[in-house]
Amino acid sequence: MQIDNNQLLRFTTAGSVDDGKSTLIGRLLYDSKSIFEDQLQAIEETSKKKGHDGVDLALFTDGLRDEREQGITIDVAYRYFTTPKRKFIIADTPGHIQYTRNMVTGASTANVALVLIDARHGVIEQTKRHSFIASLLQIPHLIVCINKMDLVDYSEDVYNDIINQFEEFSSKLLVKDVRFLPISALNGDNVVNPSKNMDWFQGAPLLHTLETMHISSDINKTDARFAVQTVLRPQRKGFIDYRGYAGRVSSGIFRPNDEVTILPSGFTSKIKTIDTFDGELKEAFAPMSISITLEDDIDISRGDMIVKTHNKPESKQEFDAMLCWLNNSPARDRAKYTIMHTTNEQKAMIKEVLYKIDVNSYNRIKEDKQLNMNDISRVTIRTTRPLMIDEYRDNRITGSFVLIDDATHETVASGMIL
Structure with missing residues (x-):
């Protein structure tokens, strides 16, 4: 081999x-x-x-x-x-x-x-x-x-x-x-x-x-996912009308002429070119950093996701996840946190702690709902706007997120979407 x-x-x-x-x-x-x-x-x-x-x-x-x-x-x-x-x-x-x-x-x-x-x-x-x-x-x-x-x-x-x-x-x-x-x-x-x-x-x-x-x-080569990090508008000689969407391929394969959908707007287009610092590519796959240009002029910004039209992630505002609490301070009941999922950033809260897991015996603890440092638990998360998510077992990038405390700016938890 x-x-x-x-x-x-x-x-x-x-x-x-x-x-x-x-x-x-x-x-x-x-x-x-x-x-x-x-x-x-x-x-x-x-x-x-x-x-x-x-x-x-x-x-x-x-x-x-x-x-x-x-x-x-x-x-x-x-x-x-x-x-x-x-x-x-x-x-x-x-x-x-x-x-x-x-x-x-x-x-x-x-x-x-x-x-x-x-x-x-x-x-x-x-x-x-x-x-x-x-x-x-x-x-x-x-x-x-x-x-x-x-x-x-x-x-x-x-x-x-x-x-x-x-x-x-x-x-x-x-x-x-x-x-x-x-x-x-x-x-x-x-x-x-x-x-x-x-x-x-x-x-x-x-x-x-x-x-x-x-x-x-x-690496998941089936589900094509590309989270837009920034929009490139060089506006200099040779690139006056260039509008590229830069980011890293999370999974799947992208090629010029692929029909794609932009989420959450739902607009569709075709990939015109896939560009890198070293020139154009005939295909791009995870974890390559690239810039995609489209045939149509669509309003796309950071946090949007480009996917294949016939293979889309779920758009959900409420979902279950396995959460590992990373912070010295325990989770506050129904507190607002910033959730960072791929390049998308918005407000979220832990709606419910369903159970904690004893990682030595693998037993579920349903009585104790307080999340302390190093606790691993199944929770329900609710966000202010829908996220484009996959299950973590199918896609480790689009199936994971972190929570950030707005007051201290500390990363308090990491999660895996179920």
Whole structure:
């Protein structure tokens, strides 16, 4: 199978505290030679000061001073690296229960979630919590990395027992592709190079799995959605009458001569040209940033959506969503918030909290309707004007939104439309 060398894969790491997430990322970067010399030198010096014999690989991602002092990850750390086969963005997310919101933030755009399990402890509540969030966010691929295999003598029986534990509860999850991998991040077993200590494992190491994983079909190519960010009117020589609608393709494919409808107005037209800085295109697809010109002169502004005439999103003013509350302050009853959905911005309120979810047991809590930080709940949202929405499971861009507190301008919640 041929891999597009420019293809970008985003993955997130999740697991309990001290499961070795930061060490795993450090090992990935170190063994794939993706670290600049000055970074390596600085980390070697810090490792010596801390009294380590070798390089403390976790320091590659634990950037905040508090994290380095406590030896834990408390913020989402993003790292970029490239191999000859693919580009990667890693979101290293925290393991503590109180940082669930950080995991939701880091995982929201990921193609792959790496869930780490300590081989000595097996599946614990945090494993279930992180796997549930990965499922809730519809991350298409899950790689369960059973780490610290060196501390259980690289036992195949321990590995198989943890797979059984995981499969027992994961049958309830909505993840299409789950893979298992025995690793030792500290010693580098099955991270970049195959493990000599686990010759019973026939699969590929983690980096090879990430490099060859098929992610092209993860993007929705059926439902063509283009949210207009701005209108381009250069009004200079050669572009006197140019009127282009600029933005990023959320999903689907657009081509010149396609018949399109502009929402919410409902006017129809045909695509005249699809332009980029480098010239015209014969087709555009997610996540390309483009400018579309139309055959007809239609009043279109930021927040409008261009879609194929025979495939439209729903226009709704009231809808249900799974909401993750991100703010320290609890939700206020029937308070007004600003909802940001694609490029559309308007007022909204949480009309009703239907139930909260215990993400450790997956049980619904119907008695407690108070939304506090890190709570995940099913709610009914009402907006001042209709939004053009898809279900989150069909389209992660047009099916998601954030709520902003008008008084503090803080992002208080992220939501997935049902």
